Amino acid sequence: xxxxxxxxxxxxxxxxxxxxxxxxSKADCPQLPTTLEELVATARECEAAxxxxxxxxxxxxxxxxxxxxxxxxxxxxxxxSETDFVVQLSTGGSVHDPxxxxxxxxxxxxxSCSLTMGTTNFGDDVFSNPWPFVRDLYRLSxxxxxxxxxxxxxxxHVAALTRLLKLDGLPYGGKxxxxxxxxxxxxxxxxxxxxxxxxxxxxxEVTSWGATGIGRSTLAVGLASLSKGGHLxxxxxxxxxxxxxxxxxxxxxxxxxxxxxxxxxxxxPMTTAEARVLLGVRPAA
Numbered sequence: 001x002x003x004x005x006x007x008x009x010x011x012x013x014x015x016x017x018x019x020x021x022x023x024x025s026k027a028d029c030p031q032l033p034t035t036l037e038e039l040v041a042t043a044r045e046c047e048a049a050x051x052x053x054x055x056x057x058x059x060x061x062x063x064x065x066x067x068x069x070x071x072x073x074x075x076x077x078x079x080x081s082e083t084d085f086v087v088q089l090s091t092g093g094s095v096h097d098p099x100x101x102x103x104x105x106x107x108x109x110x111x112s113c114s115l116t117m118g119t120t121n122f123g124d125d126v127f128s129n130p131w132p133f134v135r136d137l138y139r140l141s142x143x144x145x146x147x148x149x150x151x152x153x154x155x156x157h158v159a160a161l162t163r164l165l166k167l168d169g170l171p172y173g174g175k176x177x178x179x180x181x182x183x184x185x186x187x188x189x190x191x192x193x194x195x196x197x198x199x200x201x202x203x204x205e206v207t208s209w210g211a212t213g214i215g216r217s218t219l220a221v222g223l224a225s226l227s228k229g230g231h232l233x234x235x236x237x238x239x240x241x242x243x244x245x246x247x248x249x250x251x252x253x254x255x256x257x258x259x260x261x262x263x264x265x266x267x268x269p270m271t272t273a274e275a276r277v278l279l280g281v282r283p284a285a
């Protein structure tokens with residue numbers, strides 16, 4: 001009987017890269033990776049720099065956000081062929097995508113999917129995640145053996161996660177991984193105090209957590225997460241400047257900065273194999 005893989009050591013840091021998102025236009029940010037070729041090239045660079053998971057939004061031929069099933073499947077296949085990344089597809093899409101299309105994202109059979117635990121004011125828009133949809137998506141992820149990453153934009157989402165796990169049990173793979181998304185206008189602020197409060201409220205079933213700081217909160221949230229033993233998500237979905245007036249030229253820069261921050265905290269980048277164990281996803285084929 002083969003040995004069971006052991007959990008990654010405490011010093012191993014999961015770095016997730018979110019390279020594109022759905023909000024920034026290609027016209028406003030030409031360096032944003034929006035084609036499949038650009039996304040794969042970015043993925044290779046970021047894996048080499050120390051990231052172990054990629055959080056994916058896709059665009060159509062006009063560089064607009066898309067949930068096209070064929071494009072999603074082609075993207076998952078290409079990333080699996082060209083990298084060892086844990087491939088996580090966004091089920092959020094853009095704030096304008098209908099709920100039924102967001103459920104169909106799992107047809108592309110990713111390793112992981114995002115699962116946002118409630119509706120959030122998102123700047124001038126509303127990111128809709130009504131409770132029946134959350135439960136439908138969660139149960140579908142269990143059926144399809146896709147590991148969810150629970151995205152929590154507010155303390156109410158932490159309470160909703162506790163409720164969901166009590167009602168519907170553990171996710172596929174048995175691990176519960178959370179990403180605190182902080183600094184969105186309408187969600188919890190990107191501050192150390194907010195992060196500490198959210199982590200303190202996490203249900204006992206949570207086995208790992210990380211944090212994402214949007215915009216100017218990126219460094220504050222990243223440093224707070226490291227100080228509490230959490231993991232990091234970085235990328236051009238979340239921030240487009242390295243400092244005031246200094247634009248990000250590539251996602252690799254943000255991964256490299258996360259690695260450097262981790263080194264200061266005596267953490268080293270987690271391998272993709274370790275990430276699979278941490279998250280409970282299937283081993284790479």
